[in-house]
Amino acid sequence: MYKNSMVIGKFYPPHAGHAHLIAAAAAQSENVSVLVQGNRFESVTVADRTRWLSVEFADTPGVQVIAMRNDCPEDYHSEEIWKAQNELMRLALKSSGVTSIDAVFSSEEYGVQLAEAFGAEHVLVDLSRTTYPIGGTLCREDLGVAWPYIIGPARQELATRIIVVGAESTGTTTLARALSEHYRPRFPRLVDVSEYGREYTYEKFDALRAERADAVLDEMVWTEQDFGRIGARQNQMENDAADVCPLVIADTDSLATTLWERFYIGEHSYGSYHAAEQLPHRDLYLITDHEGVDFEDDGWREGEHRRAEMTEWFKETLTEKGHSWILVTGDHHRRMQTAVEIIDLILAQRSGFTSPPWATRTVLDGAEA
Missing domain, CATH: 3.40.50.620 (HUPs)
Structure with a gap:
């Protein structure tokens, strides 16, 4: 030794x-x-x-x-x-x-x-x-x-993270999925980071129906603990995605979860706030505009009359937290064009490792690598 x-x-x-x-x-x-x-x-x-x-x-x-x-x-x-x-x-x-x-x-x-x-x-x-x-x-x-x-700690911070958020039925999931498909040829290991809150809603309602078969959606009671679990799981899904791919495109995040908690329970509830405090670094938020998008009631949504208010909450919160965000508006083609243009620039910047002129290259097995 x-x-x-x-x-x-x-x-x-x-x-x-x-x-x-x-x-x-x-x-x-x-x-x-x-x-x-x-x-x-x-x-x-x-x-x-x-x-x-x-x-x-x-x-x-x-x-x-x-x-x-x-x-x-x-x-x-x-x-x-x-x-x-x-x-x-x-x-x-x-x-x-x-x-x-x-x-x-x-x-x-x-x-x-x-x-x-x-x-x-x-x-x-x-x-x-x-x-x-x-x-x-x-x-x-x-x-x-x-x-x-x-190494793992470096992957978490070097990953480019794009977060898509927005009010109900404003095209967030559509945009997130389209962006993932657009970038997957370049990043084959790109993972779909879905909205865990929706999955959790299905599970919570199934549990209610198991107790009482005639239960309806309006009878579900949301708690701080529910949103705490949603926020923590959303963080984990995002970090797991960053572990396998240098690009993460997420359909919502734990910061957005705090706003949905506020929407469903009120200003006094803070179950998801701990998860939001553990938020990994962000490169860009894309807020999907509610204007010009028809509300589609799939049986699980209830916020058509509050879409404008919710959109404003996203703008206010991201501004107060100092995050970079863009309101993506127009039809799907225009939204994709806006998103891809800025994401391409961010990817170029994030992956551009500059070096001084005297820096040497590593050579492996007779080839530069």
Whole structure:
């Protein structure tokens, strides 16, 4: 067992190969310092990468993840640049209470030179990347392909989340399904995140009918606990979808659940508010306009006369919470055109990993990846 080991990397973004390297170091060391290096030219902050790795290894004894700002150029053939880089690492370690290193774990050939600079042993782990055939370049260039390899905490925050909300019978489900079909050829693992509240309504009514066969819908009594379960389940469905695909299109969410709770029970009910406080990050809300859309009574709806009020609630709430939202109006074609135009731009922005000019590419099995 080594007493103090070090792992360095950009972790841009952190993936299964990185996790394997850190786990290998942890298995052979009392303490492992993971230096997360990030520079001003990269579009994912070093703080985010550090947090994701900290969550991933929260239950692994001895692992300490350290954020390290590093705007120094890279040049493996320059002794001066090596010294500048090493000093940044030494001070990052020193600031976290680490003054000596016994081993440097890496999957790179430069690990030998780095270990020598710290008077440590070099431990090479899976140089050929056969255990996990993944590199940072592939992750940055094609998130869809690389998604299963990116660590779980990073997937949750890197996923682009589009939430469709609106009053009853305003085309929310129609739009959400159409968007999913539009993007599924590009993202084959895209999951339909349906409105759990509707499913729960069916289950609740079936339970009432089991007690009394002649029961009618108006006799159902809604409680805070009902909306608490709906909100929590809606969050879980959304996060499960983000775990398997970098694009999430959801037909409502737990924040919308708080408004439906207000609609059915009143201002005094807060059963779903805890779930809404656990809301994952949002990229965009699409509010379906009630104007120009005929109300279709499918036997489960009761809010035709309150559609305008409910639409206003969505606008007010999303504005107060500081979320980005667009009112999608017009016919279905126009709504899709509006939605797709902005979603395409968001996807391009969210998947655009910028790098400085000296950044090197990971090469796997003789091919760039």
